[in-house]
Amino acid sequence: MKNVVLGMSGGVDSAVSAWLLKRQGFNVIALFMHNWEESDDGCCTAEQDFADVKRVSDKLDIPYYSVNFAKEYKERVFSYFLDEYKKGRTPNPDVLCNREIKFGPFLQYAKALGADYIATGHYCGVSHLNGKHYLLKAKDQSKDQTYFLNQLSQNQLADVLFPLADIEKSEVRKIADKLGLVNAEKKDSTGICFIGERNFRSFLQNYLPNQRGEIVDVNGKSVGEHIGLMYYTLGQRRGLGLGGTAEGQGRWFVVEKDLENNKLIVSHGDESVLLSNSLLASSMNWIPDCPSESFTCTAKFRYRQPEQKVDVKVLTDGRISVNFHEKQRAVTPGQFVVLYDGVKCLGGGIIDEVYK
């Protein structure tokens, strides 16, 4: 009997994953990760989650353990997260969390425990052909999480199982309900992985100094004050506090950050200034290999966005240039561009430059 170490979060997805794996004949071991030390009042959600892991594991009659990677998380994910914000970019920590934690120390720990495979409750699939490993989109397109896994290497994908590849989310809920799992109705978790949902501003404020500055419109006219550039991202409209003008109605959007002068540049009503035609991305990861020097495929520039048609060119330094068939709104440096060919996720990279 093969051993599978399953990352169990306390949520319904990984719980049902455990049952599915067990039904497939695996010897399932649940492993809960504790990766963030709550220093503030964000009261013990991790403990709550672990309590759910216990109850689910008992119900399914599988052993469970807990492991703490808070140090690794801080060093490999959180530091990057803060660095990006310092540069005025908008990072996606959860992509890194997968590459650096779940498929890093967690994977190694599982192997040390004697795992033949690791598994997670991600909505995505994996397939293997001629020694190559492919990352596939989930059957439930609306929940597909390949975007967050675009940085996984061949080694990281070699021995992983994704039990939810072919199951709709609604089905997962039904199974949990039928099994009588305590988290059958538990709300999906959101917010930064392991850190959770919290007031973004007050959270960041604990780690980064913020400097108030001027908000100016596209013509350079001062229209307000911002509370620190790091709190804003391109295309954002909430939190600006800017009201109506005599010129007409419309919403204000963040168009650009001027780090040098600590100015936030906004546009009123006209969103066309947020549209771009192409981008440059680095830190490319290919799954399994770069298809060719230039090709056409689809891409996402952020999670939960419909795929867009693009032309990709691989540059000599390994970066890629991506041209959009249709202009895209608010493509943002720091976010990942993830490429797809049908159901296959081809990999992705970090957006460095965006061109109008």
Next chain:
RNA sequence: AGGGGUAUAGCCAAGCGGUAAGGCAUCAGACUUUGACUCUGACACUCGUAGGUUCAAAUCCUGCUACCCCUG
């Protein structure tokens, strides 16, 4: 201290005697394993202020106050 204009929620802004449109912001939900976007809902017993006319005023009249503009 000559003349003219404007004063409606945090910001724009309808209303022109019959019992306060709309937009933005804000807040709350929904959506969401980033940050956003998006969607839904809430949001002026009151119209600068004090009086007056009227069955009835934000709407008409008068005084006051504030701001703006023009001429001195």
